[in-house]
Amino acid sequence: MSDYLVNYIDAHAEELLALGDELFHHPELGFKETETKKTIQKFLDRHDLKIDREYALTGFSVTIGEGRPHIGLVAELDAIPTQGHPCADPLTTAAHACGHSTQVGIMLGVMAALKDDPNRPAGTVTLFFTPAEEFTDMEYRKGLVKEGKIAYCSGKQNMLAEHVLDDVDCLIHVHAMSDKNWRFSLGSVLSGFVYKKITFLGKASHAAALPEMGINALHECTLFISAINMLRETFRDEDVVRLHGIIDNGGNTVNSIPDRVVYECYVRSVNPDVIREVNAKVSQAAEHCAKALGGSCVIEDTPGYLPLHQSEELNEVILDSMLKFTPDNTIRRGEISPAAGDVGDISLFKPIIQYGYGGFSGAIHGADLAIDDPQEVYLTQPKVVGMAVLDLLAHPEKVKHITDSFKPKMTFEEYIAYLNGK
Numbered sequence: 001m002s003d004y005l006v007n008y009i010d011a012h013a014e015e016l017l018a019l020g021d022e023l024f025h026h027p028e029l030g031f032k033e034t035e036t037k038k039t040i041q042k043f044l045d046r047h048d049l050k051i052d053r054e055y056a057l058t059g060f061s062v063t064i065g066e067g068r069p070h071i072g073l074v075a076e077l078d079a080i081p082t083q084g085h086p087c088a089d090p091l092t093t094a095a096h097a098c099g100h101s102t103q104v105g106i107m108l109g110v111m112a113a114l115k116d117d118p119n120r121p122a123g124t125v126t127l128f129f130t131p132a133e134e135f136t137d138m139e140y141r142k143g144l145v146k147e148g149k150i151a152y153c154s155g156k157q158n159m160l161a162e163h164v165l166d167d168v169d170c171l172i173h174v175h176a177m178s179d180k181n182w183r184f185s186l187g188s189v190l191s192g193f194v195y196k197k198i199t200f201l202g203k204a205s206h207a208a209a210l211p212e213m214g215i216n217a218l219h220e221c222t223l224f225i226s227a228i229n230m231l232r233e234t235f236r237d238e239d240v241v242r243l244h245g246i247i248d249n250g251g252n253t254v255n256s257i258p259d260r261v262v263y264e265c266y267v268r269s270v271n272p273d274v275i276r277e278v279n280a281k282v283s284q285a286a287e288h289c290a291k292a293l294g295g296s297c298v299i300e301d302t303p304g305y306l307p308l309h310q311s312e313e314l315n316e317v318i319l320d321s322m323l324k325f326t327p328d329n330t331i332r333r334g335e336i337s338p339a340a341g342d343v344g345d346i347s348l349f350k351p352i353i354q355y356g357y358g359g360f361s362g363a364i365h366g367a368d369l370a371i372d373d374p375q376e377v378y379l380t381q382p383k384v385v386g387m388a389v390l391d392l393l394a395h396p397e398k399v400k401h402i403t404d405s406f407k408p409k410m411t412f413e414e415y416i417a418y419l420n421g422k
């Protein structure tokens, strides 16, 4: 075990805990992470680390070392709208209810500790700060796409399209988890999803005096929600299908029959073919429910993320590192999660892992998510990740085996066609 790395983290505990606190209290939505960048920049300046590349509007990376192997680290910058979270931004309701700010704190700890580590073998380590993981705030993002500032709605989709990750051999990512039964989660599978926006159209008329002249778009939507709830019995457990939505415009005034209602939803599964099948059923239900009441609907599908498949060999490396800090029976294995992340898209092209870490109370994406064990989050995790990076740098043959045995799951051209909805 590198005593330098462990001692470095412990010696800088106060600074790392304060950094984590500052990041957690200044949440920003995706592609708007400018204050977060300033906080990171202050830390980088103190540790003589430099931003070497910018991409995907608000993303950037920091590199140490040179040559191969080239190990990538991933830290997500963005927060999620969370009404009522005590640290929510009063204007945007953004809060770090998904814990992404803690990834930033952890990975900065790793970079600072590795930078001057006399035991660090040759090779390159790049920390990729990735914007806009949460698939939200879509009107703003679609505006950015129209203006040509981004090509796609998520940070990592843009990074892949911009070839930001091409040079790395493999990547390590970490994510908060709120399951109190475990200290770590290793080797989970994440779902993929498609994002749907369905606009039900009817005809407005006086709601009391002339209902016979109207076509009620809210009723079309209600019928549709009943229909998709009936479809649920067709879902197979092993496909881990999740179908969830919101009505974000239910009509304009109570006096008039609603003529336009917008329903947004995700169709999720761990199986991309099943996402397509269920998506087709949902579209069919929307069209026919609208027609059944004399109305119509407009369906807009936006490709979301693809399921995460992790590199088993890379997980063996991180497991060795975890076991230096925790007994085996505290590590959950092989969870099949209905949650999704754009880290799944990276797993199409590069060996990558994402492990889960505890130290939180409340629910992920809930107004009550809090960090209840800051030492576990900000001090233990940089040690686990840092030791794994040192192991990989010290054993280029392990990295070579990981990259040689990796098979891309799509070609770059197929991926771009998928993102473009083709």
Ligand SMILES: [Zn+2]
Residues within 6 Å of the ligand: 098, 099, 100, 133, 175
């Ligand atoms: Zn997240």
